[in-house]
Amino acid sequence: DAGVIQSPRHEVTEMGQEVTLRCKPISGHDYLFWYRQTMMRGLELLIYFNNNVPIDDSGMPEDRFSAKMPNASFSTLKIQPSEPRDSAVYFCASSFYQWYSGNTIYFGEGSWLTVV
């Protein structure tokens, strides 16, 4: 299996620009998660989906952030407009069905975003 695939791996953008991060979960997984990692705040869950439906977006920092999952094999996290404080590593992760029973959550390699 190819694992969770994220793109781009690195992105540098100017403040005010729109940023779109992409994720392809592991085939057959029906939960998808977006996490953000910063030095100050560590790993934070932003949002997660079950069967393409957003279940909990309470971690999304503000209205500039939005996430979609149009089908089982693709999700996007969009930041518009981007700000320097959005600079972080963004992880996508996926899991099987009953992930809350302790099944393993598999992470992608992350998208390293720098906003200048």
Place this chain on the structure above:
Amino acid sequence: AQTVTQSQPEMSVQEAETVTLSCTYDTSESNYYLFWYKQPPSRQMILVIRQEAYKQQNATENRFSVNFQKAAKSFSLKISDSQLGDTAMYFCASLSYTGANSKLTFGKGITLSVRP
């Protein structure tokens, strides 16, 4: 709400020796799971070991084992026969079982360096 605390920001160990990484957590749930994830310089998040709270027996995975003290809400990771490839950041995480709205909460991580 769940909290996970890793109070040691970094540790160092000689190759082939044993090291213990500390973690404490807090949850009001009776059903929960605890994890240790490894993040090498590649930034990939890799599951190291998992413990179900209802199990009294400590989990082991090859050179990795945990010391789970439920009453003290402590969950430490022991790495035996440390190898250079163990150099990474290690995150403790907890997952409380509250149905579909469960979240995986991470500590801030500890940087482990294995010296040759």
